Amino acid sequence: xxxLFEFLLRMGDxxxxxxxxxxxxxGHAPILEEDIALANTALDLIGQTQMWLGxxxxxxxxxxxxxxxxxxRDVIDFRNCLLTELPNRDFGHTLMRQFLFDAWHKLMLTRxxxxxxxxVAAIAMKALKEVSYHLxxxxxxxxxxGDGTEESHAKMQSALxxxxxxxxEMFEADSVDDLNAQEGVTVNPSELRADYxxxxxxxxxxxxxxxxxxRFAHRGGRDGSRHTEHLGHMLxxxxxxxxxxxxxxx
Amino acid sequence: xxxxxxxWEVFIRGQHGMSHRHVGSLxxxxxxxxxxxxxxxxxxxxxxxxxxVVEAANIAASSPTEKGPLYDPSRSKVYRHPTFFDIPxxxxxx
Numbered sequence: 001x002x003x004l005f006e007f008l009l010r011m012g013d014x015x016x017x018x019x020x021x022x023x024x025x026x027g028h029a030p031i032l033e034e035d036i037a038l039a040n041t042a043l044d045l046i047g048q049t050q051m052w053l054g055x056x057x058x059x060x061x062x063x064x065x066x067x068x069x070x071x072x073r074d075v076i077d078f079r080n081c082l083l084t085e086l087p088n089r090d091f092g093h094t095l096m097r098q099f100l101f102d103a104w105h106k107l108m109l110t111r112x113x114x115x116x117x118x119x120v121a122a123i124a125m126k127a128l129k130e131v132s133y134h135l136x137x138x139x140x141x142x143x144x145x146g147d148g149t150e151e152s153h154a155k156m157q158s159a160l161x162x163x164x165x166x167x168x169e170m171f172e173a174d175s176v177d178d179l180n181a182q183e184g185v186t187v188n189p190s191e192l193r194a195d196y197x198x199x200x201x202x203x204x205x206x207x208x209x210x211x212x213x214x215r216f217a218h219r220g221g222r223d224g225s226r227h228t229e230h231l232g233h234m235l236x237x238x239x240x241x242x243x244x245x246x247x248x249x250x
Numbered sequence: 251x252x253x254x255x256x257x258w259e260v261f262i263r264g265q266h267g268m269s270h271r272h273v274g275s276l277x278x279x280x281x282x283x284x285x286x287x288x289x290x291x292x293x294x295x296x297x298x299x300x301x302x303v304v305e306a307a308n309i310a311a312s313s314p315t316e317k318g319p320l321y322d323p324s325r326s327k328v329y330r331h332p333t334f335f336d337i338p339x340x341x342x343x344x
Contacts (some may be wrong), residue, residue: 031255031277032277033276033277033287033291034278036287036288037290040294140283140286144279144283
């Protein structure tokens with residue numbers, strides 16, 4: 001498996017898995033306006049998935065399509081960060097997860113606009129506009145709920161405490177990242193951490209939330225070695241139709 | 251009702267040169283979120299280049315029961331309507 005293919009899977013699986021998670025809110029969000037906003041975010045992420053996995057399939061050159069990669073791989077072949085596969089729980093928890101991902105996503109895409117691979121740069125430029133809005137929206141919501149009522153503050157703090165151990169994985173680098181960084185395709189994710197911490201610190205200060213001290217990080221998503229138990233259940237729902245009715249058309 | 255976010259009226263400018271038009275309303279906790287919600291609810295099919303929101307409570311409206319005194323007197327004054335001009339096509343939208 002080439003390093004470029006692996007990198008494209010990591011980008012595409014992040015957006016695919018988070019996109020599906022966010023889409024689970026469709027018809028269930030607390031108010032109509034948020035329902036539509038979340039559906040828009042989910043659609044943006046799925047659209048980005050088509051580009052990342054489409055390019056991954058092309059780079060792999062084995063005749064697979066983006067759909068094959070999305071619907072016909074099992075858990076161990078997924079390369080998304082653990083953060084993106086965690087269940088939605090409540091609305092505040094979903095928006096906290098979104099913010100923690102969006103902040104990383106925007107920094108990463110900004111850097112990928114300068115990728116030595118023009119195809120990667122083109123996808124990044126298109127996605128960056130969408131993701132800049134995602135970040136604005138999720139940051140505002142985290143601040144609004146964190147600095148809101150006693151109940152919303154408590155829920156946001158507990159969401160941050162629960163999700164914080166999943167942040168570190170987004171900044172880990174392995175040999176795949178080193179190879180791609182050498183080629184100028186991508187940057188070493190660890191380079192993004194300082195900027196990320198600044199963004200998160202500013203938003204959490206406005207939200208009157210306390211960032212946990214621990215830097216402990218769950219890992220195993222982006223190299224597929226140990227996903228959480230949640231991903232399999234999610235894939236069972238997401239992949240049901242193409243697995244039950246392979247090549248169905250309508 | 252006190253737990254409900256206030257109602258905002260949304261106005262969208264469809265393209266440069268046109269005026270903002272009322273497109274509907276939505277709920278939001280503040281003006282910033284109202285604009286974000288308007289973006290998500292009313293411009294997802296590329297409808298707009300500019301958004302205005304105004305809290306519905308801040309709109310003063312004429313009363314339907316006074317429509318007689320307000321509007322009827324102008325009905326009989328046809329000379330106020332320049333309907334006898336032909337507008338050249340090149341003028342475009344007016």
